[in-house]
Amino acid sequence: MIEQNQPCNQLPKEIKPAFEELHVLKHLKDAKINKKFGYTAAYLFQLVFVLLFHQKNWFRLLESNKAESFPGKDSVYRFLNHTQFAWRQFLLSLSAATVQKVGLLTSDNRVTAFIFDDSMFDRNRSKAVELLARFRDHATGAYYKGFRMLTMGWSDSHSFIPMDFALLSSTKSQINGTTDGIDKRTHGYKRRE
Structure with a gap:
């Protein structure tokens, strides 16, 4: 049986314990940062967070050969610029x-x-x-x-x-x-x- 990669399983091994120790996703939820449909807020936040450590910007990531597995740039920009998120x-x-x-x-x-x-x-x-x-x-x-x-x-x-x-x-x-x-x-x- 082949194990599928979960979309929220993208954090590197070195960062995942810190995310769990600090309850980052709980703080995200407590600040009422959530989405009604599409990719979850936790997934988009982790994706943008990991980009810092790969030293890539969103444009370069979408040009890579793995671009079809990521959300479009409009969904990420809407997530980051949403005026109702605290x-x-x-x-x-x-x-x-x-x-x-x-x-x-x-x-x-x-x-x-x-x-x-x-x-x-x-x-x-x-x-x-x-x-x-x-x-x-x-x-x-x-x-x-x-x-x-x-x-x-x-x-x-x-x-x-x-x-x-x-x-x-x-x-x-x-x-x-x-x-x-x-x-x-x-x-x-x-x-x-």
């Missing part, structure tokens, strides 16, 4: 659980801190990106198109766990506005505001 809630709950697990492994005498970082997110080649703005880089004095990326993380001076982030735009130097037709009750609209 991605911030997912990241915060996963990070909080991870901090608790790391806290058990470290000494009580170790100093912990929240770190806030404001850095540039350069998108100079972009033209039609939503909320794209023009900023001045204070380190070099040059102007760039893109966003300011505000990141909050937890650190115990040996490890860093990201807790939340925000891509900030400017209303004064904005190049593109928000997309029309977004429901004002969704998480995506609140994030844009």
Whole structure:
């Protein structure tokens, strides 16, 4: 009898125990990130997550000879850009659980801190990106198109766990506005505001 590969069985052996230990898919479900039909949210999340470790982008993966076994790019992009998914809630709950697990492994005498970082997110080649703005880089004095990326993380001076982030735009130097037709009750609209 030949064993079939399950579509959700795509995590490498090295990453699968971490996913199970941190209950990543449970946090995904608790943040109400789910789909009604087609590929499951867990499958699409794992697929995008594994791409980072293969050092491939979605376009190169679809050009490979295994492209017919993967979902189309439109389903992945719709999954990632869905305005009703609470991605911030997912990241915060996963990070909080991870901090608790790391806290058990470290000494009580170790100093912990929240770190806030404001850095540039350069998108100079972009033209039609939503909320794209023009900023001045204070380190070099040059102007760039893109966003300011505000990141909050937890650190115990040996490890860093990201807790939340925000891509900030400017209303004064904005190049593109928000997309029309977004429901004002969704998480995506609140994030844009």
